[in-house]
Amino acid sequence: MRLTVPHLGHMDIFLNAMAKRIGPEFIFPPKTSPRTLLLGMKHSPESTCLPFKFILGNFIEALERGADTIAMMSEHGPCRLGMYDVVMQQILKDLGFKFDWITMDNTRIWSDYLLRFDRERRKRGVSFWESIQAIRFGCRKVRLCEFVERMTHQMRPLEVKRGEATRVQNDCFKFIDEASDFKEMRWARQQCLERFKQIEKDDSRNPLRVLITGEGYMVINPHANQDIEQRLGEMGVEVTRTMWFTSQISFALHLDFLNPRSKRKAIKASKPYLSHNIGGECNASIGYPILFKKDGYEGVIQLLPFGCMLEAVAKNILVRVSQEHDIPVLTFSLNENLSETMITTRLSAFVDLLQKRRERKRKE
Amino acid sequence: MIDQMESYLGIDVGSVSTNLAILNHGGEVICHQYLLTHGQPIQAIQQGLRDIQSTLPKDLEIRGVGTTGSARQLTGILVGADVVKNEITAQAMAAVHFYPDVRTVLEIGGQDSKIIIIRDGLVIDFGMNTVCAAGTGSFLDQQALRLGIPIEDFGEYALQSKSAVRIAGRCTVFAESDMVHKQQTGCHLEDIIAGLCEALVRNYLNNVAKGKDIQKPILFQGGVAANLGIKQALEKELGMEILVPKFYHVMGAIGSALLAKEKMDGTRKSQFKGFRIVDMSCGTRNLFCEDCENTCEVIEFIMEDRPISCWGDRCGKWEAEISKGGLSRP
Numbered sequence: 001m002r003l004t005v006p007h008l009g010h011m012d013i014f015l016n017a018m019a020k021r022i023g024p025e026f027i028f029p030p031k032t033s034p035r036t037l038l039l040g041m042k043h044s045p046e047s048t049c050l051p052f053k054f055i056l057g058n059f060i061e062a063l064e065r066g067a068d069t070i071a072m073m074s075e076h077g078p079c080r081l082g083m084y085d086v087v088m089q090q091i092l093k094d095l096g097f098k099f100d101w102i103t104m105d106n107t108r109i110w111s112d113y114l115l116r117f118d119r120e121r122r123k124r125g126v127s128f129w130e131s132i133q134a135i136r137f138g139c140r141k142v143r144l145c146e147f148v149e150r151m152t153h154q155m156r157p158l159e160v161k162r163g164e165a166t167r168v169q170n171d172c173f174k175f176i177d178e179a180s181d182f183k184e185m186r187w188a189r190q191q192c193l194e195r196f197k198q199i200e201k202d203d204s205r206n207p208l209r210v211l212i213t214g215e216g217y218m219v220i221n222p223h224a225n226q227d228i229e230q231r232l233g234e235m236g237v238e239v240t241r242t243m244w245f246t247s248q249i250s251f252a253l254h255l256d257f258l259n260p261r262s263k264r265k266a267i268k269a270s271k272p273y274l275s276h277n278i279g280g281e282c283n284a285s286i287g288y289p290i291l292f293k294k295d296g297y298e299g300v301i302q303l304l305p306f307g308c309m310l311e312a313v314a315k316n317i318l319v320r321v322s323q324e325h326d327i328p329v330l331t332f333s334l335n336e337n338l339s340e341t342m343i344t345t346r347l348s349a350f351v352d353l354l355q356k357r358r359e360r361k362r363k364e
Numbered sequence: 365m366i367d368q369m370e371s372y373l374g375i376d377v378g379s380v381s382t383n384l385a386i387l388n389h390g391g392e393v394i395c396h397q398y399l400l401t402h403g404q405p406i407q408a409i410q411q412g413l414r415d416i417q418s419t420l421p422k423d424l425e426i427r428g429v430g431t432t433g434s435a436r437q438l439t440g441i442l443v444g445a446d447v448v449k450n451e452i453t454a455q456a457m458a459a460v461h462f463y464p465d466v467r468t469v470l471e472i473g474g475q476d477s478k479i480i481i482i483r484d485g486l487v488i489d490f491g492m493n494t495v496c497a498a499g500t501g502s503f504l505d506q507q508a509l510r511l512g513i514p515i516e517d518f519g520e521y522a523l524q525s526k527s528a529v530r531i532a533g534r535c536t537v538f539a540e541s542d543m544v545h546k547q548q549t550g551c552h553l554e555d556i557i558a559g560l561c562e563a564l565v566r567n568y569l570n571n572v573a574k575g576k577d578i579q580k581p582i583l584f585q586g587g588v589a590a591n592l593g594i595k596q597a598l599e600k601e602l603g604m605e606i607l608v609p610k611f612y613h614v615m616g617a618i619g620s621a622l623l624a625k626e627k628m629d630g631t632r633k634s635q636f637k638g639f640r641i642v643d644m645s646c647g648t649r650n651l652f653c654e655d656c657e658n659t660c661e662v663i664e665f666i667m668e669d670r671p672i673s674c675w676g677d678r679c680g681k682w683e684a685e686i687s688k689g690g691l692s693r694p
Contacts, residue, residue, distance in 0.1 A: 037408025081482065161680075163679050163681070163683075262412070322489075345450045348450040348488075349450045349490055352449070353488070356487065357488075360486055
């Protein structure tokens with residue numbers, strides 16, 4: 001079995017770490033590139049959402065590399081993610097690929113996914129303890145990656161040489177991916193801290209703080225949102241985002257009760273505006289700005305793939321949240337045809353707006 | 365008085381037009397220039413500067429330069445700008461300068477349209493067209509050409525209409541086929557033009573201005589503000605009076621001159637390269653960098669055979685290369 005998965009945050013680093021210890025063999029799609037999107041667009045229904053096109057492109061490129069089994073998540077509810085697996089299987093079959101398909105959704109997680117995992121484990125002769133260690137190792141790696149990302153978010157607005165924080169970040173990801181045991185991980189962590197300390201920075205700046213929220217795939221993947229974090233960072237804005245690989249896992253496993261900014265708490269905060277949980281990230285997108293406003297965040301950027309129904313609901317409700325909680329919101333509806341100029345123009349206007357607001361508040 | 369001759373230049377290079385404005389120290393417009401870009405921003409800027417220079421008093425000194433518009437970066441490098449700002453900030457700046465109590469700015473330009481919500485002289489919200497260009501100046505231009513009437517008279521025709529026909533304005537191509545259809549069924553030209561104006565306004569209000577809190581006083585800026593038909597349709601649809609400022613077509617340029625004035629504060633030295641650039645040979649070169657999967661399109665600006673600046677790369681690598689000979693590195 002040569003398994004493949006779509007690119008989603010640092011999921012590849014997690015699975016790679018686990019697979020190196022206990023298997024199974026993974027064939028990851030190459031990094032998402034313009035070619036990936038072109039392949040996805042060519043074979044997708046025209047009006048489907050952007051994540052569908054990216055993910056389909058990932059699968060085609062992975063199958064070209066020799067993968068023979070695809071694992072794909074699914075969901076119940078109004079989001080189109082629920083039909084991704086069926087439609088994608090059909091498209092890939094029509095293209096003449098031969099493959100097995102594993103659908104992972106939250107109703108079948110024990111029966112389907114974990115049993116399969118256990119069967120695979122026994123077949124390989126891996127002990128239960130070893131597999132627990134492997135999962136722990138993977139989790140540790142992802143957490144370190146996300147730690148590096150958070151450091152990058154804080155460093156970018158302060159860096160003196162444009163692009164340095166991003167370069168250091170990418171080097172750090174390499175250290176982390178290459179570490180093969182817990183000891184090397186500790187060394188990698190030291191290296192990351194060291195490298196970040198060496199970046200030349202200007203501490204006198206007082207960067208604006210902006211929250212990026214919206215549909216999960218668009219928020220978590222820089223390739224899908226046109227590197228919005230980097231663009232904002234280099235305009236002198238400290239960003240954070242609502243969607244992390246670990247936050248999704250801890251949400252699914254109910255392990256986030258200690259986190260004050262968890263998705264569950266965001267959904268709760270959205271109650272006054274939308275009492276019914278309609279699925280996807282809709283409710284969380286409404287609730288997160290309310291939570292982060294209390295932390296001193298000054299602006300919110302909502303990302304949605306063009307045509308996303310759930311986020312379109314959130315978008316209209318956010319207008320009211322923005323007024324009542326006095327926090328500006330900028331919405332980007334992204335599809336494959338959006339030009340770069342449009343993004344930079346809007347981002348820089350938004351940054352100007354926030355800067356002027358801050359100056360005015362200071363005067364008062 | 366020497367003080368009187370202190371002035372600030374603003375340049376707004378958009379998809380359709382290139383506008384220049386020169387302001388004195390008090391923020392009054394000394395002169396302005398409006399010309400068509402014709403897809404050649406460098407030539408348009410050089411032409412504009414040449415034209416405006418001939419009208420200036422000899423002892424006038426440019427103390428600061430601001431650029432805006434979709435070619436703001438290129439322009440900034442060409443002329444040596446002190447401030448390079450997006451058009452939303454620039455438009456709002458100019459609107460507040462002339463009408464301090466303005467609360468809404470509607471701006472319809474060549475290829476984009478925006479709405480800016482202002483409270484107490486501060487931008488609090490804005491919107492811009494995303495996936496659709498229906499309802500912008502270029503489309504009106506094209507239709508005027510097709511109907512064989514000069515764009516300047518387009519508004520006049522609309523005003524003469526007694527009952528506007530209903531035209532589907534969601535998509536420019538379908539709007540056009542709808543117009544052709546209405547012509548074939550014998551509708552009057554005036555009614556079709558008025559119908560088109562209404563369709564564009566509906567489209568604008570439903571897309572760009574959706575969910576925005578539109579309050580009086582409302583300013584209407586940008587090249588399309590010259591079109592009385594659109595202004596009337598906007599007033600009808602909103603049920604509110606709309607003001608068109610005197611310099612509606614060069615507000616972006618005025619705004620960026622004001623931004624330059626604010627930044628320079630009368631003390632710092634401007635980076636302006638002077639009017640000599642009108643005769644220099646300038647050009648750009650581009651390449652697709654293939655060092656990573658981003659494949660950025662890197663653009664290099666060349667002045668008098670020397671690479672001056674690079675942009676378009678997400679990693680910042682080429683920016684650093686410029687001192688080492690630009691894109692022609694080994």
